[in-house]
Amino acid sequence: MPRKNIFEILKNNFDIPREMNKLVGLFSLQIIFYTETSMYYQSDTHRITIEMLCDTVILPKWKQRGNYLSHEEIKRVIPFPENFTSQTSLDTIVSCLEYYCNLLYLLLKKFDLTHQNKYKYDAKMIKIIYENINNLLDHLHYEKKINEEEETVILIPKNPAATAVAEITENKDIAFAILKYNHASLKGDLEGKKQLLLSIANEYEPLLKSPIDGFTDYFKKATFLLNNLNLRHNNKSGQDKKQLVVDMPNKELEKWYDELYQLLLFCVLIKDNVKRKKEIDDLVKKIN
Known part of the structure; x- marks a missing residue:
């Protein structure tokens, strides 16, 4: 049997629970920053996560907010596990991934982060998050369906059977x-x-x-x-x-x-x- 090259090994080593935990880590990074000027004309730069920005700026304007006041409240209802393992159900994994897809949609489409003068961001990390989500969807055989009117992203299986x-x-x-x-x-x-x-x-x-x-x-x-x-x-x-x-x-x-x-x-x-x-x-x- 011919030896597998490192790229074949890496491709075959995709672990869905592990990738979900990596995604949790990526969303906890403070990759968005903004500068505020105090009354004494001192400038302070603040770094925040995607979820923190959603809480303060995006969530209040989201059509699907309902009565929810924070991302933590939404994650408790999903419910979002403390750690993804091989025992985590497929339903839970897809629900949590759907949560992240909606956050990213709100950030890039509704909030239009790329055209906000007040906010700067780490474009490289945003790109990595986007690619990691798409790779997970690919391995789960799910696809995104976006409803612009309702401001929602839902995940549906590519093969329902x-x-x-x-x-x-x-x-x-x-x-x-x-x-x-x-x-x-x-x-x-x-x-x-x-x-x-x-x-x-x-x-x-x-x-x-x-x-x-x-x-x-x-x-x-x-x-x-x-x-x-x-x-x-x-x-x-x-x-x-x-x-x-x-x-x-x-x-x-x-x-x-x-x-x-x-x-x-x-x-x-x-x-x-x-x-x-x-x-x-x-x-x-x-x-x-």
């Missing part, structure tokens, strides 16, 4: 594997996608062996593809060789890996919705 399955998956590693599969860095990486597919399939092996009535064919097809697309078995040589797979270009094989990924998600969602339907049926019976 993947997010839905990740949210109901108890195993955090598998949840992140589900989200990671669609990441741009994996395009063309058959081995990377293969390993993720196998980990997802192994997690849901009991489900595949016990298909849901009315959907048996989907579960059987998923199992068949796992066994015949050079995933669980060597289908390019030996006793499990499949000539079609041998002759298949990598680009086409990757396409079928992607289809299998969607099929696995579908099978998991079928189970979840059957459970939900049963609960609704029980409620209907009680009401009647």
Whole structure:
């Protein structure tokens, strides 16, 4: 196996909770400063954080402020954890990231920091914050939707099915594997996608062996593809060789890996919705 260069190592070492903690640190930096002149004509320079500026200048004018008086009050309601860990839920991570996206939007768009004569800022750090947020969104497979009229930024999943399955998956590693599969860095990486597919399939092996009535064919097809697309078995040589797979270009094989990924998600969602339907049926019976 060829040695990975340092850039491949760094790219594969992306840790979402760690990156969230780094973002917390970036937003705590005093990167905005302004000068005030006292009645004795002495100039004092003050350095503040993005959140501090929002509290004093931006938040009072924000359409979505409601009755909130400070960023700390908003963070308590979210709620914002003291530290992000592997146990932090995806919902919490996305909510906190959405909070930061709104702060940055208010700072750069509504407040228009770049055209405020009174305030100076560290443009390099603002750029780093912006890029780090976008990288996190990329790894989570979320995208920003901005409503200028309402002055809001909301985050929505690029792949709703993947997010839905990740949210109901108890195993955090598998949840992140589900989200990671669609990441741009994996395009063309058959081995990377293969390993993720196998980990997802192994997690849901009991489900595949016990298909849901009315959907048996989907579960059987998923199992068949796992066994015949050079995933669980060597289908390019030996006793499990499949000539079609041998002759298949990598680009086409990757396409079928992607289809299998969607099929696995579908099978998991079928189970979840059957459970939900049963609960609704029980409620209907009680009401009647």
